[in-house]
Amino acid sequence: MSLILNVFSVAAIGAGVFFFLAGTVGLLRFPDPLSRLHALTKADNLGLGLIVLGLLPRTESLLAALMLVAVWALVQLAGATASQLVGRAVRRKGPAA
Amino acid sequence: MSVLAALDVGLACVVFAVAAWTVFASGAFAATVGYVVYGLLLSLVWIRLFAVDVALTEAAIGSGVTGVLLIGAAARLRGAEATPPEEGPSGSTRLVAACLCVLVAAALAAVVLLLPDQGPTLAPQAMERLPETGLGNPVTAVLIAYRSFDTVLEKVVLVLAVVGVWSLAADRYWGGAPGEARAEPPEPTLAFFAQVLAPVGILVGVHVFWVGADEPGGAFQGGAILAAMWMILMMARLTEAPQSNAIRLRLALVAGPVVFLAAGVAGVAVAGGFFAYPAGFEKPVILFIEAFMVLSIAVTLPMLVAGPPRREPRR
Numbered sequence: 168m169s170l171i172l173n174v175f176s177v178a179a180i181g182a183g184v185f186f187f188l189a190g191t192v193g194l195l196r197f198p199d200p201l202s203r204l205h206a207l208t209k210a211d212n213l214g215l216g217l218i219v220l221g222l223l224p225r226t227e228s229l230l231a232a233l234m235l236v237a238v239w240a241l242v243q244l245a246g247a248t249a250s251q252l253v254g255r256a257v258r259r260k261g262p263a264a
Numbered sequence: 265m266s267v268l269a270a271l272d273v274g275l276a277c278v279v280f281a282v283a284a285w286t287v288f289a290s291g292a293f294a295a296t297v298g299y300v301v302y303g304l305l306l307s308l309v310w311i312r313l314f315a316v317d318v319a320l321t322e323a324a325i326g327s328g329v330t331g332v333l334l335i336g337a338a339a340r341l342r343g344a345e346a347t348p349p350e351e352g353p354s355g356s357t358r359l360v361a362a363c364l365c366v367l368v369a370a371a372l373a374a375v376v377l378l379l380p381d382q383g384p385t386l387a388p389q390a391m392e393r394l395p396e397t398g399l400g401n402p403v404t405a406v407l408i409a410y411r412s413f414d415t416v417l418e419k420v421v422l423v424l425a426v427v428g429v430w431s432l433a434a435d436r437y438w439g440g441a442p443g444e445a446r447a448e449p450p451e452p453t454l455a456f457f458a459q460v461l462a463p464v465g466i467l468v469g470v471h472v473f474w475v476g477a478d479e480p481g482g483a484f485q486g487g488a489i490l491a492a493m494w495m496i497l498m499m500a501r502l503t504e505a506p507q508s509n510a511i512r513l514r515l516a517l518v519a520g521p522v523v524f525l526a527a528g529v530a531g532v533a534v535a536g537g538f539f540a541y542p543a544g545f546e547k548p549v550i551l552f553i554e555a556f557m558v559l560s561i562a563v564t565l566p567m568l569v570a571g572p573p574r575r576e577p578r579r
Contacts (some may be wrong), residue, residue, distance in 0.1 A: 241461075248453055
């Protein structure tokens with residue numbers, strides 16, 4: 168049982184790290200602010216979500232697990248809001264050179 | 265080299281790189297962003313040093329509140345930055361400044377490197393007497409019991425900072441509210457964010473204060489989180505900063521240091537010493553003092569960010 172959980176953790180966290188890496192590469196390489204935002208949200212949502220998913224079986228208590236999920240949910244909320252605000256600023260002023 | 269050690273070295277290198285990037289960044293806004301990232305990385309360093317209390321404070325005050333203050337300053341300076349001054353400092357002035365900076369950095373590095381491996385420490389004594397305070401978190405014991413007078417003075421400094429910011433107001437605005445009078449509606453995205461986040465954040469702030477007695481956390485960190493919630497509500501224009509002559513605001517600003525100092529003076533009569541707490545009641549007294557400090561911090565930091573009064577006071 169613990170072997171299956173360990174494999175699950177490693178797989179989920181590995182996938183999460185991959186999304187963070189891909190999101191970072193996109194943030195550095197994409198040409199305009201909106202597509203850079205798009206890349207960033209992948210790291211925030213999927214990357215962090217998968218890492219939290221992988222850590223869930225390793226928590227010691229239900230409370231700790233809920234805290235991890237709450238962290239992910241709060242980052243989602245903050246990330247979505249920041250993306251909206253940046254996107255709106257880009258639309259208003261035009262993309263910065 | 266183990267994986268953790270490699271990560272530590274990597275983290276230290278990234279901290280240096282971000283610090284250098286911040287120094288050489290063009291423009292105040294970019295430098296501020298670099299500074300905020302630097303603060304967040306530093307809080308990771310503190311976690312690796314097992315100083316979670318310091319990490320929380322660095323993230324909340326060093327990176328968060330200071331970051332907001334600096335972004336506000338950068339926004340105000342944007343006009344000035346667009347028109348570069350006619351002549352900057354001369355080459356020799358720059359050279360002297362650079363030499364002085366290198367000298368200070370080298371002196372600091374020498375002091376750190378020359379420390380004995382087993383540095384002088386009061387940690388064993390602090391842990392030994394911890395049960396007498398009724399607390400489980402030695403950091404809170406140091407702040408509110410062992411060196412309470414220092415902590416009172418830190419709170420007084422915060423109040424003085426607000427007085428300093430308010431003193432920048434023009435005479436006719438004295439006592440008025442900070443910020444321009446504006447009839448703009450709330451920013452919808454930010455308003456939604458603030459409405460969802462504020463209840464959660466208030467809960468987290470009170471929780472961080474409450475667990476600070478026994479676990480990492482405390483009045484500073486909890487108060488900073490509460491302050492952030494008020495700042496977000498003001499930024500979303502769901503609420504306005506109060507007039508700076510409002511009696512309730514002023515009471516909240518000074519409540520922390522006043523209650524702390526009163527408890528210290530009461531110690532002379534009750535427990536036989538300045539800042540001595542009555543035996544058996546140490547923890548309740550400490551939490552009582554901390555509660556008022558949380559209130560003061562939660563009010564002080566947003567007032568610093570809101571800036572000097574810029575509207576005439578309503579009569």
